[in-house]
Amino acid sequence: MKKLIASISLGLERELGWTFPPLVVLLGTIPATASVLIVVMIYWVGSSAAGAVDPSWIAFLVVGASLYTHFSSYIWAPISAVSEGKASYTYPLVFIAHSSLTYVTGRVIASFIESSFSAILALGLSTVAIKALLGVEPTLSFTPLSIALFALGMLVGLLAALGLGLMLAAYAIFVTRLEWGLPVYISGILMIFSEAIFPTSALPPPLHAIAESLPFTHIIRAARAALIGPPALYSAEIATASLLSATWFLAGVLVYAYSEGLGRRRGYIDLRVT
Amino acid sequence: MANVEVESLTRVFETRSRRVLALDNVNLEVEKGEVFGLLGPNGAGKTTLIRILTTLLLPTSGRAVVGGFDVVKEAKKVRGIIGFSSSSERVGFDFVTARRNLWFFSQLYGVPKSEADRRIEELASLLEFQDQLDRKLYMLTTGYKQRLNLARALINDPTVVFFDEPTNGMDVFSAKKVRELFVREARVNSRTVFLATHNMFEAEEICDRVAIIDRGRILAVDTPENLKLTLDKPVVMLETDVAGASVGDPRTLDGVVGGTVKLDSESETANIRVILRDEDYLDKVVTLLERRGVKVLGYQRLEPTLEDVFISKVGAGFAERERSLEV
Amino acid sequence: MRSSVALWLRVAFSRAMIRVLATYGDPLWIVVNVGGPLLTSIALAFLYKFAGIPQFTGFAILGGGIAAYWGNVLWSMAAQLNWDKRSGMLYLYISSPAPLTALLVGMSLGGILGTLPSSLTVLIIGTLLFNPPFSPPTLALALIFMLTLLALYGMGIALSSLYLILGREAEEVNEALYEPVSFLSGIYFPSIGRASPLPLAIQAVASLIPLTIGMDALRRAVFFSEGVGELWPSLLTLAVMAQASIILGLKALNYVERRGRVTGDILVALR
Numbered sequence: 024m025k026k027l028i029a030s031i032s033l034g035l036e037r038e039l040g041w042t043f044p045p046l047v048v049l050l051g052t053i054p055a056t057a058s059v060l061i062v063v064m065i066y067w068v069g070s071s072a073a074g075a076v077d078p079s080w081i082a083f084l085v086v087g088a089s090l091y092t093h094f095s096s097y098i099w100a101p102i103s104a105v106s107e108g109k110a111s112y113t114y115p116l117v118f119i120a121h122s123s124l125t126y127v128t129g130r131v132i133a134s135f136i137e138s139s140f141s142a143i144l145a146l147g148l149s150t151v152a153i154k155a156l157l158g159v160e161p162t163l164s165f166t167p168l169s170i171a172l173f174a175l176g177m178l179v180g181l182l183a184a185l186g187l188g189l190m191l192a193a194y195a196i197f198v199t200r201l202e203w204g205l206p207v208y209i210s211g212i213l214m215i216f217s218e219a220i221f222p223t224s225a226l227p228p229p230l231h232a233i234a235e236s237l238p239f240t241h242i243i244r245a246a247r248a249a250l251i252g253p254p255a256l257y258s259a260e261i262a263t264a265s266l267l268s269a270t271w272f273l274a275g276v277l278v279y280a281y282s283e284g285l286g287r288r289r290g291y292i293d294l295r296v297t
Numbered sequence: 298m299a300n301v302e303v304e305s306l307t308r309v310f311e312t313r314s315r316r317v318l319a320l321d322n323v324n325l326e327v328e329k330g331e332v333f334g335l336l337g338p339n340g341a342g343k344t345t346l347i348r349i350l351t352t353l354l355l356p357t358s359g360r361a362v363v364g365g366f367d368v369v370k371e372a373k374k375v376r377g378i379i380g381f382s383s384s385s386e387r388v389g390f391d392f393v394t395a396r397r398n399l400w401f402f403s404q405l406y407g408v409p410k411s412e413a414d415r416r417i418e419e420l421a422s423l424l425e426f427q428d429q430l431d432r433k434l435y436m437l438t439t440g441y442k443q444r445l446n447l448a449r450a451l452i453n454d455p456t457v458v459f460f461d462e463p464t465n466g467m468d469v470f471s472a473k474k475v476r477e478l479f480v481r482e483a484r485v486n487s488r489t490v491f492l493a494t495h496n497m498f499e500a501e502e503i504c505d506r507v508a509i510i511d512r513g514r515i516l517a518v519d520t521p522e523n524l525k526l527t528l529d530k531p532v533v534m535l536e537t538d539v540a541g542a543s544v545g546d547p548r549t550l551d552g553v554v555g556g557t558v559k560l561d562s563e564s565e566t567a568n569i570r571v572i573l574r575d576e577d578y579l580d581k582v583v584t585l586l587e588r589r590g591v592k593v594l595g596y597q598r599l600e601p602t603l604e605d606v607f608i609s610k611v612g613a614g615f616a617e618r619e620r621s622l623e624v
Numbered sequence: 625m626r627s628s629v630a631l632w633l634r635v636a637f638s639r640a641m642i643r644v645l646a647t648y649g650d651p652l653w654i655v656v657n658v659g660g661p662l663l664t665s666i667a668l669a670f671l672y673k674f675a676g677i678p679q680f681t682g683f684a685i686l687g688g689g690i691a692a693y694w695g696n697v698l699w700s701m702a703a704q705l706n707w708d709k710r711s712g713m714l715y716l717y718i719s720s721p722a723p724l725t726a727l728l729v730g731m732s733l734g735g736i737l738g739t740l741p742s743s744l745t746v747l748i749i750g751t752l753l754f755n756p757p758f759s760p761p762t763l764a765l766a767l768i769f770m771l772t773l774l775a776l777y778g779m780g781i782a783l784s785s786l787y788l789i790l791g792r793e794a795e796e797v798n799e800a801l802y803e804p805v806s807f808l809s810g811i812y813f814p815s816i817g818r819a820s821p822l823p824l825a826i827q828a829v830a831s832l833i834p835l836t837i838g839m840d841a842l843r844r845a846v847f848f849s850e851g852v853g854e855l856w857p858s859l860l861t862l863a864v865m866a867q868a869s870i871i872l873g874l875k876a877l878n879y880v881e882r883r884g885r886v887t888g889d890i891l892v893a894l895r
Contacts, residue, residue: 042793050796054803061807065668065684067821068813069675157821200435204656211663220667221674310888348888351719355885376721386712392646392653404638405722407631433649453720 026122030129031136034100038137051141052148055092059149060156062088062220067157082161082251084220085149087243091219093142093177094184094239095210099203100134101127101188105195106202115293124189124279131188135181163250172249172257176242179264183238186271193275193282197291218243238267299362300457300489301327301350306359308345308513319345321513323359327506329456330487332479334494334504336603338615342513343493347459350491351381364456377406380455384465388442388449391435395426395445398434399452406453413452420448424478440471447475451482457489458482464499476503495615497603509607511618516610521603528601528609530554531573535582538592541567548612550585552578555612557604566594572601572609628723635722636730643700643734647741658742660695661688665746668812669754682756682847687812688746690839693776694811696739698798701731701780706787706794709891718891724881725874728784732777759849767852767859768845772838774866779834781873785880788890809835816840834865 039047062084070076104127108114117126146163154160191209195202214220216230217239223231234240241264248257286292303325310317320342327333335343348354350363352372360367366374389398396417403413421427424444429437437445450458460479464472480503482488494500500507501521508518517524535541539560547556547569556571569586573579583593599605608614613621647653665688669681705728708714717727751758787794806812808830814820816827816836830836841858844850852859884890 042796047796050800053800057803057807061803061812062668062671064807064815064821065671065813066675068683068819069672069677069680071821072680072819073676075676156823156826201652201656204652204659207656207659208663211659211667214663214667215670221671225670225674308888345888351715353715353718353885353891354888373721376719379719381716381719383712386715389713390642390646392650393642397642397645401638401642402716402720404634405717405720407627407634407721449716 026125027129027132030122030126031133032129034104034130034133035136037130038100038133048137048140048144051096051138052144055089055096055141055145056148056152058092059085059088059145060152063149063153063157078159079162079251081153081157081159082163083247085146085153085161085163086247086250087217087219089142089146089149090177090180090239090243090246091214091217092145093138094180094213094217096138096141097131097134097184098187098191098206098209100130101192102195102202102206104130105192106198109195109293112293118283118287118292123283124276127189127192127279128185131185132181135184139177164252165250169249172261173246176245176249176261176264179245179261179268180239180242182272183242183264183268186238186268186273186275189272189275189279193279196282196286199294213237213239216240236267238264238271241267298329299326300329300331300364301325301333301491302360302362303346303350304360306346306349306361307357308342308349308354309357319513320349320356323510323513323515325508325515325518327457327489327491329489330483331505332483332490332492332503334492334500334507335510336494336497336500336507336607337510338495338618340619341495341510343495343510344461345513346510347381347461347491347493350457351379351459352376377453378456380450380453380458381461382446382450382459382463383461384443384446384463384467385461386446388446389434392433394431394433395421395437395441396430398445399430399448402449403452408453416452416454417448420451424448424474439466440468443467443471443475447478454486455488457491459491459493461493462495463492464494464496472499479503501603507603509603509610511607511611517606524603524606525601528572528606530609531576531579532599532601532605533571533573533579533582533596534599535569535571535586535596536594537567537569537586538594539565539567540589540591541569541586541593544569544586544589544591546613546617547571550582552581555608555614557608557614557617567591570599570605570608570614572605631721632723632726635726636733639727639730640734640737641730643731644737647734647738654741654745657692657695657739658745661691661742662746662749664688664691665750665812666753669750669756673754678754679757679847681750681754682758683814683843684812685747685750685754685756686842686846687839688750689743690772690835690842691806691811692739692742692746693736693773694806694835695802696735696742697776697780698783698802700735700738701728701777702783702787703794703798704731705784706791709788714891718881718884724877728781728873728877732780735777735780736773756847758846762845762849762851764850764852764855764859765842765845768838768841768855768862771859771862771866772834772842775834775838775862775869778866778869778871778873782869782876785873785876788880788884805833805835809833810839811835814840814843834862834869837861837865 063081066080066084105114117123150161150163194205216234217237218234223234226234241260245257245260245264248254248260303323306320306323308320310319323346335346337343349356349361350368352368352375355369363375364378368375399417400413421430424447426441426444429441464475476499479490483490504521506519507521507524509516542558542560544558547553547558552574554572554574556569559568561568586593604614665684668684672680672684705714717724790797808815815822815830817840820827837858841855845855880890
């Protein structure tokens with residue numbers, strides 16, 4: 024536990040410590056808000072031209088896009104922990120100290136904490152901005168219960184994030200250059216398949232299965248059920264999300280542990296990134 | 298003919314909270330075909346002087362001329378005739394071959410392609426990396442990257458070439474090769490080689506003349522032999538038990554001009570190297586140490602080194618000086 | 625005079641060449657670079673389809689093609705000198721007679737050529753997937769594309785000077801800048817003009833960014849077959865903006881170089 028707390032604290036120091044911490048959160052919130060606004064404007068332009076504007080979809084987009092920016096932001100942390108750590112020789116030292124799994128976990132949690140603030144702020148800010156720009160108020164319900172359910176969804180998301188994070192960290196053990204390439208692709212895939220900005224039904228049917236197998240899809244649906252409704256959908260989605268997240272987490276731990284061993288056998292643990 | 302002339306050069310760095318005098322009234326002349334060493338601890342002002350001479354930084358006052366051109370008023374002309382290399386900058390572009398990297402740097406000086414090709418081959422042969430020329434930079438070992446870095450500094454056939462701590466991090470064999478190259482470039486190609494280093498051995502071995510610098514001031518300039526000859530005081534190494542390591546500043550001992558203290562943890566002894574005002578103080582120092590509870594196991598008179606010359610001027614060695622700057 | 629022009633050309637050519645060689649010599653680099661704009665434009669094209677107007681999927685595809693350039697301007701132009709400063713390469717540039725302007729212009733040319741594969745990949749794959757109704761290429765389209773890129777890379781030159789002063793925060797500023805500028809300039813949706821959902825005041829602010837004018841004109845040329853006759857105000861504005869941003873960029877660079885020699889910490893990372 025001590026190792027985990029130390030890793031979280033180090034991660035937070037790395038994420039927030041380079042300048043005034045609220046400024047870091049603000050710098051994360053601005054692009055996240057802009058991303059949400061871009062998708063809302065696209066929907067508005069498209070549906071206006073088609074003569075079929077439905078304001079209820081705006082709330083759908085605000086919640087989905089905010090959570091998507093959250094996921095796509097913290098998946099960088101494990102790559103950075105391993106690749107940057109290899110370049111600075113921190114990672115091999117952490118490995119020797121038998122704590123690399125805890126270390127990566129801590130770094131993902133730290134990044135999750137930082138991006139949670141940005142995502143929640145982006146949700147609020149974009150709601151205000153949409154009202155000011157389009158004159159439409161996204162129909163989000165902010166009650167203690169809806170906020171609690173939304174927060175629970177984010178916590179389940181942490182488990183899924185850890186699973187994905189550990190798999191990405193496993194990849195980072197073997198990659199020696201352009202390590203940031205994979206997170207870019209993962210981020211793009213999540214944008215298409217996690218129901219962040221359009222319903223899965225808009226995808227060709229054979230691709231629906233991919234969307235359904237992602238815990239993030241169900242976390243976003245649960246968050247929507249909490250903040251937009253209908254509440255009855257929440258329990259089913261959060262249960263599916265929890266099950267999938269736990270599976271991903273387990274898979275992440277196994278893949279990472281295996282990769283660590285393989286990396287050691289093949290001499291990748293301290294192979295520098297160019 | 299002097300290729301580098303520095304007159305009353307001063308450079309002050311000012312921030313809101315502090316004012317640092319990095320160079321204080323520096324005067325120097327370096328001849329054509331000379332290997333000149335600027336020797337001093339880290340933070341002494343070596344890099345600042347090189348930055349001014351390579352036109353990257355303006356002096357606060359004073360004047361510097363390189364190859365006959367003023368570094369302030371004729372910066373562009375100076376840049377055309379100098380080369381520069383240090384152990385800390387990146388060598389080039391990772392995904393481009395060594396040959397293309399050298400070609401790129403030759404183009405920064407407007408070297409025609411045929412001339413650039415000829416020089417690339419010549420330098421690669423001189424520095425023994427012809428077989429690496431067509432490999433991408435990220436594939437090269439550190440040793441080859443270091444050679445490429447030196448070749449880069451010479452690609453424009455410079456009149457004056459500046460090296461800032463060039464052998465830092467190099468293995469002994471490569472460092473020896475590099476030093477041989479510096480001497481060759483000065484003797485055979487009549488270049489002025491201006492070398493900033495804190496490596497005393499390097500300065501002593503290859504420099505025709507050495508300037509000792511500390512806290513922005515030039516303390517002495519001469520050949521290494523003459524610098525050592527100016528030290529007419531005895532240098533003594535005292536071997537003591539571990540208690541000797543806690544002596545602190547040796548100047549607190551009566552008759553000591555300056556010195557250094559090093560703990561040898563393996564043999565559990567301490568080495569106190571001191572420069573004495575004269576031979577007669579030796580017994581006094583031994584007595585004083587023993588009065589402080591330090592057991593003197595033996596002592597030996599030593600030939601002075603360039604660091605002793607430095608110690609005789611400022612009272613402390615390079616390491617102590619660097620530590621005092623960190624505080 | 626002739627020798628300084630020759631030097632300028634040599635430096636610009638060699639810097640462009642190095643960038644092109646580095647990009648094309650490493651196919652993985654192209655694969656990695658294309659991921660962001662390609663997948664984003666696919667996702668946004670699905671959104672247009674879902675919104676009920678499949679004809680507009682082309683907005684997302686075209687946006688992805690230009691976003692590749694916008695990313696290149698921010699990461700490989702604006703932030704480049706700051707990285708060069710940290711790695712010591714900027715020292716090598718300054719201590720040589722090479723004009724920094726030539727290096728940056730070369731870097732821009734290399735960037736334009738080096739980003740072409742990413743941009744084309746987005747356009748080709750996007751077209752294959754969504755088949756948006758593109759108009760045939762025209763002179764107006766070529767002119768707008770060229771002027772938009774000139775103005776964009778001019779911005780890159782100006783930002784590179786600013787980032788030299790900012791120091792290591794440059795990357796964070798880039799991160800913070802990418803999406804808001806993408807939003808305001810309407811890379812993926814019309815942010816100015818009659819189809820824009822934004823209030824006039826915001827449109828006025830957005831119009832100060834050359835990319836906004838460029839994107840608007842590109843969309844009109846590509847999807848609504850407008851030619852030089854209709855687009856001349858945009859062409860003129862872009863030409864002025866391109867010129868202004870390049871002049872501003874070069875002046876800022878000269879200022880930073882002069883200032884750097886005085887302060888000592890702008891051009892070299894202090895050790």
